[in-house]
Amino acid sequence: xxxxxxxxxxxxxxxxxxxxxxxxxxxxxxxxxxxxxxxxxxxxxxxxxxxxxxxxxxxxxxxxxxxxxxxxxxxxxxxxxxxxxxxxxxxxxxxxxxxxxxxxxxxxxxxxxxxxxxxx
Amino acid sequence: xxxxxxxxxxxxxxxxxxxxxxxxxxxxxxxxxxxxxxxxxxxxxxxxxxxxxxxxxxxxxxxxxxxxxxxxxxxxxxxxxxxxxxxxxxxxxxxxxxxxxxxxxxxxxxx
Numbered sequence: 001x002x003x004x005x006x007x008x009x010x011x012x013x014x015x016x017x018x019x020x021x022x023x024x025x026x027x028x029x030x031x032x033x034x035x036x037x038x039x040x041x042x043x044x045x046x047x048x049x050x051x052x053x054x055x056x057x058x059x060x061x062x063x064x065x066x067x068x069x070x071x072x073x074x075x076x077x078x079x080x081x082x083x084x085x086x087x088x089x090x091x092x093x094x095x096x097x098x099x100x101x102x103x104x105x106x107x108x109x110x111x112x113x114x115x116x117x118x119x120x
Numbered sequence: 121x122x123x124x125x126x127x128x129x130x131x132x133x134x135x136x137x138x139x140x141x142x143x144x145x146x147x148x149x150x151x152x153x154x155x156x157x158x159x160x161x162x163x164x165x166x167x168x169x170x171x172x173x174x175x176x177x178x179x180x181x182x183x184x185x186x187x188x189x190x191x192x193x194x195x196x197x198x199x200x201x202x203x204x205x206x207x208x209x210x211x212x213x214x215x216x217x218x219x220x221x222x223x224x225x226x227x228x229x230x231x
Contacts, residue, residue: 035220044122045157045165045208047220059219095164105212106155106170113164 022096
């Protein structure tokens, strides 16, 4: 079965950096687009970043553009999110999400999430 | 401020039919399909409806989705206590908002 397992979250000071990882299994990772979606405590869902199956197509939300970098290693079935210049408003649970791409695109599998807390 | 607008709360009694609305614009719902996600407290969201009205396997047919113009709706018939959760709509956005935008979420309470 499809499994997405995030890791790398934790407490970091404002201005600091953190790298999130997502280990994928149970499907052909290199065939799928992947996204990071976050949820601040008590708030709604916010799409953060998206990477195409081969890694060439990448998008970021305006709120993280220039600070976050998404990447993937298809040989290792892994997705990453390098987060720099972290701010308090980046505090959230970060979900690794598989996307079914195409005209009927949707997020069909979500990881359990990893909590990032930005605080001094 | 979410790009897609949902009511913050909705409620109903067991057996009732409840609808949750999701309002957008021509750059998102008006042009692209809508998906719905269900989230229970402390857990990851789960795909509930995709492509406006399609249910993934395992989702009861009590859940249905529809879209008209720049708005979409999620309907839950035969409401059950276990339906109490947060519900989010999402759509691809062709403008600078995108590519993916979500509604702010609706907390459904079963009275």
